Amino acid sequence: MTERRYWLLKSEPSDYSFDDLMSEEDQTAEWDGVRNYAARNFLRDDIKVGDGVLYYHSMSKPNAVVGTAVVVKEGYPDDTAWDPDSDHPDPKSTSDSPIWYMVDIKGEKALKNLVTLQQIKATPGLETCSLVRISRLSVHPITQEEWDIIIGLGSGG
DNA sequence: GCCAACGTTGGC
DNA sequence: GCCAACGTTGGC
Numbered sequence: 001m002t003e004r005r006y007w008l009l010k011s012e013p014s015d016y017s018f019d020d021l022m023s024e025e026d027q028t029a030e031w032d033g034v035r036n037y038a039a040r041n042f043l044r045d046d047i048k049v050g051d052g053v054l055y056y057h058s059m060s061k062p063n064a065v066v067g068t069a070v071v072v073k074e075g076y077p078d079d080t081a082w083d084p085d086s087d088h089p090d091p092k093s094t095s096d097s098p099i100w101y102m103v104d105i106k107g108e109k110a111l112k113n114l115v116t117l118q119q120i121k122a123t124p125g126l127e128t129c130s131l132v133r134i135s136r137l138s139v140h141p142i143t144q145e146e147w148d149i150i151i152g153l154g155s156g157g
Numbered sequence: 158g159c160c161a162a163c164g165t166t167g168g169c
Numbered sequence: 170g171c172c173a174a175c176g177t178t179g180g181c
Contacts, residue, residue, distance in 0.1 A: 058167060058168085063167085136166045
């Protein structure tokens with residue numbers, strides 16, 4: 001019995017925004033460029049096809065969850081690591097022994113209302129979520145309860 | 158294996 | 170631009 005899990009993925013909108021994702025063919029993109037071991041482990045080991053994704057804009061005005069997506073391909077080697085022309089090359093990672101992993105996600109829909117970091121910090125049930133506690137991580141596991149609260153806030157209810 | 162120095166992320 | 174938090178690196 002596989003249980004659906006939920007994740008929060010961070011991106012700087014000036015780098016790759018939720019609108020950029022929704023503009024892709026099939027609204028699908030590789031989630032590449034993660035160069036942090038904790039985040040890598042989630043991408044490689046834990047994120048499965050069908051898992052729910054909250055798309056969060058960092059370094060933005062405002063910093064906020066802006067939309068939802070779904071995982072359509074699970075952990076596979078991030079080939080941008082050994083592309084010297086990519087944005088995040090890492091010569092230690094090779095196609096024979098990859099270090100970094102990525103997943104593919106498909107954008108679903110923009111939230112009706114942004115759910116800002118301020119709101120998240122001020123909302124009972126969210127104030128201890130991973131995003132608040134470990135702000136530097138780019139991939140966060142979230143619970144179903146946290147997912148439900150954020151979706152509720154985001155749909156204006 | 159410890160720890161200091163340094164680099165990066167990201168909120169403010 | 171500053172600073173806190175945390176990861177990585179390298180000397181010992």
